[in-house]
Amino acid sequence: xxxxxxxxxxxxxxxxxxxxxxxxxxxxxxxxxxxxxxxxxxxxxxxxxxxxxxxxxxxxxxxxxxxxxxxxxxxxxxxxxxxxxxxxxxxxxxxxxxxxxxxxxxxxxxxxxxxxxxxxxxxxxxxxxxxxxxxxxxxxxxxxxxxxxxxxxxxxxxxxxxxxxxxxxxxxxxxxxxxxxxxxxxxxxxxxxxxxxxxxxxxxxxxxxxxxxxxxxxxxxxxxxxxxxxxxxxxxxxxxxxxxxxxxxxxxxxxxxxxxxxxxxxxxxxxxxxxxxxxxxxxxxxxxxxxxxxxxxxxxxxxxxxxxxxxxxxxxxxxxxxxxxxxxxxxxxxxxxxxxxxxxxxxxxxxxxxxxxxxxxxxxxxxxxxxxxxxxxxxxxxxxxxxxxxxxxxxxxxxxxxxxxxxxxxxxxxxxxxxxxxxxxxxxxxxxxxxxxxxxxxxxxxxxxxxxxxxxxxxxxxxxxxxxxxxxxxxxxxxxxxxxxxxxxxxxxxxxxxxxxxxxxxxxxxxxxxxxxxxxxxxxxxxxxxxxxxxxxxxxxxxxxxxxxxxxxxxxxxxxxxxxxxxxxxxxxxxxxxxxxxxxxxxxxxxxxxxx
Amino acid sequence: xxxxxxxxxxxxxxxxxxxxxxxxxxxxxxxxxxxxxxxxxxxxxxxxxxxxxxxxxxxxxxxxxxxxxxxxxxxxxxxxxxxxxxxxxxxxxxxxxxxxxxxxxxxxxxxxxxxxxxxxx
Numbered sequence: 001x002x003x004x005x006x007x008x009x010x011x012x013x014x015x016x017x018x019x020x021x022x023x024x025x026x027x028x029x030x031x032x033x034x035x036x037x038x039x040x041x042x043x044x045x046x047x048x049x050x051x052x053x054x055x056x057x058x059x060x061x062x063x064x065x066x067x068x069x070x071x072x073x074x075x076x077x078x079x080x081x082x083x084x085x086x087x088x089x090x091x092x093x094x095x096x097x098x099x100x101x102x103x104x105x106x107x108x109x110x111x112x113x114x115x116x117x118x119x120x121x122x123x124x125x126x127x128x129x130x131x132x133x134x135x136x137x138x139x140x141x142x143x144x145x146x147x148x149x150x151x152x153x154x155x156x157x158x159x160x161x162x163x164x165x166x167x168x169x170x171x172x173x174x175x176x177x178x179x180x181x182x183x184x185x186x187x188x189x190x191x192x193x194x195x196x197x198x199x200x201x202x203x204x205x206x207x208x209x210x211x212x213x214x215x216x217x218x219x220x221x222x223x224x225x226x227x228x229x230x231x232x233x234x235x236x237x238x239x240x241x242x243x244x245x246x247x248x249x250x251x252x253x254x255x256x257x258x259x260x261x262x263x264x265x266x267x268x269x270x271x272x273x274x275x276x277x278x279x280x281x282x283x284x285x286x287x288x289x290x291x292x293x294x295x296x297x298x299x300x301x302x303x304x305x306x307x308x309x310x311x312x313x314x315x316x317x318x319x320x321x322x323x324x325x326x327x328x329x330x331x332x333x334x335x336x337x338x339x340x341x342x343x344x345x346x347x348x349x350x351x352x353x354x355x356x357x358x359x360x361x362x363x364x365x366x367x368x369x370x371x372x373x374x375x376x377x378x379x380x381x382x383x384x385x386x387x388x389x390x391x392x393x394x395x396x397x398x399x400x401x402x403x404x405x406x407x408x409x410x411x412x413x414x415x416x417x418x419x420x421x422x423x424x425x426x427x428x429x430x431x432x433x434x435x436x437x438x439x440x441x442x443x444x445x446x447x448x449x450x451x452x453x454x455x456x457x458x459x460x461x462x463x464x465x466x467x468x469x470x471x472x473x474x475x476x477x478x479x480x481x482x483x484x485x486x487x488x489x490x491x492x493x494x495x496x497x498x499x500x501x502x503x504x505x506x507x508x509x510x511x512x513x514x515x516x517x518x519x520x521x522x523x524x525x526x527x528x529x530x531x532x533x534x535x536x537x538x539x540x541x542x543x544x545x546x547x548x549x550x551x552x553x554x555x556x557x558x559x560x561x562x563x564x565x566x567x568x569x570x571x572x573x574x575x576x577x578x579x580x581x582x583x584x585x586x587x588x589x590x591x592x593x594x595x596x
Numbered sequence: 597x598x599x600x601x602x603x604x605x606x607x608x609x610x611x612x613x614x615x616x617x618x619x620x621x622x623x624x625x626x627x628x629x630x631x632x633x634x635x636x637x638x639x640x641x642x643x644x645x646x647x648x649x650x651x652x653x654x655x656x657x658x659x660x661x662x663x664x665x666x667x668x669x670x671x672x673x674x675x676x677x678x679x680x681x682x683x684x685x686x687x688x689x690x691x692x693x694x695x696x697x698x699x700x701x702x703x704x705x706x707x708x709x710x711x712x713x714x715x716x717x
Contacts, residue, residue, distance in 0.1 A: 031607070031608055031609055034609045035608055035609055035612060038609055038612040038613060038616070039612075041616070042616050045616075045620070233705070234704050234705045234706060237613045237616065237617055237703075237704070237705045238702040238703070238704050238705075239702070240609055240612075240613050241609070241610055241613060241701050241702035241703070242702060243607075243609050244605075244607035244609055244610045244680070244701065245680055245701060245702065247607070248651075248680055556650075556651065556679070556680045556681040556682070556683070557680050557681075557682065558682045558700075589707050589710050589711055589714075590704070590707050592682075592699060592700035592701075592703070592707070593697065593698070593699050593700075593707055593711060594687060594697060594698040594699075595696065595697040595698075595711065595714065595715070596691045596695060596696060596697060596698070
């Protein structure tokens with residue numbers, strides 16, 4: 001063998017040594033880093049599951065049965081409010097109309113009361129005239145003195161009673177005027193309050209429905225994202241196994257190179273033809289192993305990138321779940337302290353406050369109406385008294401007529417006075433009837449009003465109480481949900497943020513695949529250099545398959561066999577990739593699974 | 597009570613992924629670093645299933661299956677090979693030794709869990 005050829009082979013021998021060392025290092029010293037990555041994956045997976053689980057609980061809390069109960073309560077409150085408003089409106093109109101009718105009737109009392117005043121004057125005059133006539137008659141008219149005193153007393157009684165009625169009428173008129181003002185103000189206030197309540201309750205219904213819709217959408221997104229996360233975790237688990245797969249491939253390359261190194265190390269005594277054959281084999285082995293090592297490095301690099309991408313996806317997806325939930329539950333207000341539910345809770349507190357105002361106004365109105373009916377009842381008492389006065393005038397007139405008849409011709413003047421008293425008694429009856437009739441009309445109106453107010457007061461009081469109770473229930477539910485919500489949400493955001501940070505931290509420090517790629521590339525370059533040199537001396541031949549037949553026994557992986565077959569084909573050998581007959585069933589679990 | 601499954605593999609990272617997948621799905625797992633370690637542990641511990649690699653130092657997967665099938669404690673448990681080996685002749689060898697199934701690495705977690713559920717009934 002020529003010396004130059006020998007020294008060339010020796011040089012290949014020397015190049016193979018460090019290359020094998022690099023590959024041995026790769027096969028034996030990289031597992032620790034993958035184990036650390038695997039431990040991190042377990043930690044991330046557990047934390048990710050917790051986030052998904054809390055997110056699902058939150059979605060259920062806000063869009064589930066609790067929310068349905070709340071929506072139902074709000075709708076019920078809306079209906080009750082509508083009924084209440086209709087009733088308040090009708091009641092206010094009735095109250096105003098009644099008070100206005102009473103005012104008209106009170107005006108009708110004035111004219112008969114004026115008649116009483118005239119009657120009082122006439123009685124006084126008659127009393128004086130009777131006294132004068134009695135004095136003129138002397139002893140004969142002694143009985144008329146007592147009659148004059150009775151007439152005077154009667155005049156005083158008429159004066160007192162009519163003044164009393166007049167005062168009560170004025171007082172009632174004032175009361176009604178002020179009550180009318182109060183009723184109109186209350187009506188305006190209640191309408192304004194009711195409009196505010198309806199708007200608030202309507203807004204709350206919209207808010208709740210919006211939260212519900214957002215949460216349902218977010219819930220679907222959480223489900224979808226959880227599936228993606230499970231898929232990412234699956235991808236990491238699959239990719240992590242490529243460390244073992246690559247290790248085995250590298251070990252197979254090492255075995256092939258060690259065998260070649262041994263053969264060329266013992267090549268000193270080879271004949272020229274044997275030497276050429278060894279050079280061809282060296283080219284074949286190095287070409288094939290360069291391809292195998294490149295493929296292994298590519299595979300591991302791809303798997304590691306999948307691991308890193310999948311881990312980052314897990315972090316990003318969980319951060320998105322947290323952010324979506326934050327958005328759905330806190331709204332666009334940009335206020336991270338108040339959730340939409342908390343705003344609703346505050347609004348419902350306003351509703352309760354307005355309802356309390358309505359309740360107070362109702363009670364004030366009822367109390368005013370009671371006062372009106374009380375005053376009218378007092379006026380009724382005065383009317384009875386005046387009726388009694390009318391009867392008494394009648395009796396006095398009769399008495400005067402009898403006494404005048406006894407006195408004979410001399411008492412003719414007294415007969416005229418008796419006639420006048422008799423006419424007054426008729427006037428009194430007419431005036432009394434007029435006042436009495438008017439007061440009876442007022443009484444009838446107030447009696448109807450009193451009944452209606454009594455009923456209405458109870459009904460409204462019940463309605464307002466019912467609405468307050470419903471509002472309180474809604475506030476309780478909102479408060480309870482909101483408390484849980486804020487606690488969970490803030491925990492969720494912190495957990496998702498810390499998970500994403502830790503994943504970023506972990507992935508930033510993973511460079512094992514780059515190191516492996518650099519070292520395998522270095523090995524592949526050396527192997528390519530050897531096989532190029534070898535090919536330059538002895539071109540490739542159809543002996544390729546025979547030269548490398550022993551290697552096929554070593555392969556365990558389909559990919560190794562594929563690379564071998566492809567290179568063999570390049571050198572003129574037919575590829576015979578027969579579809580292997582499966583020895584079991586189990587395709588339902590995937591192509592890589594056989595169940596016997 | 598959770599079913600107990602043994603994973604035998606000389607690769608710690610593969611054992612880690614098998615254990616992670618099974619524990620996530622409610623199984624208890626015991627690990628063995630090679631066939632010999634597995635056979636020793638199975639001599640005194642009853643398990644519900646064995647998942648083993650084929651190529652391992654000290655005792656390979658085929659040897660382990662034969663050992664388990666000739667033992668008394670775990671004689672009838674399902675045994676699934678989990679290996680990079682995909683040659684049909686090796687599968688037949690495994691089947692003849694008493695393997696219940698064969699999974700070529702890399703496995704997907706869903707696949708492994710589905711197979712475990714299937715063979716454990």
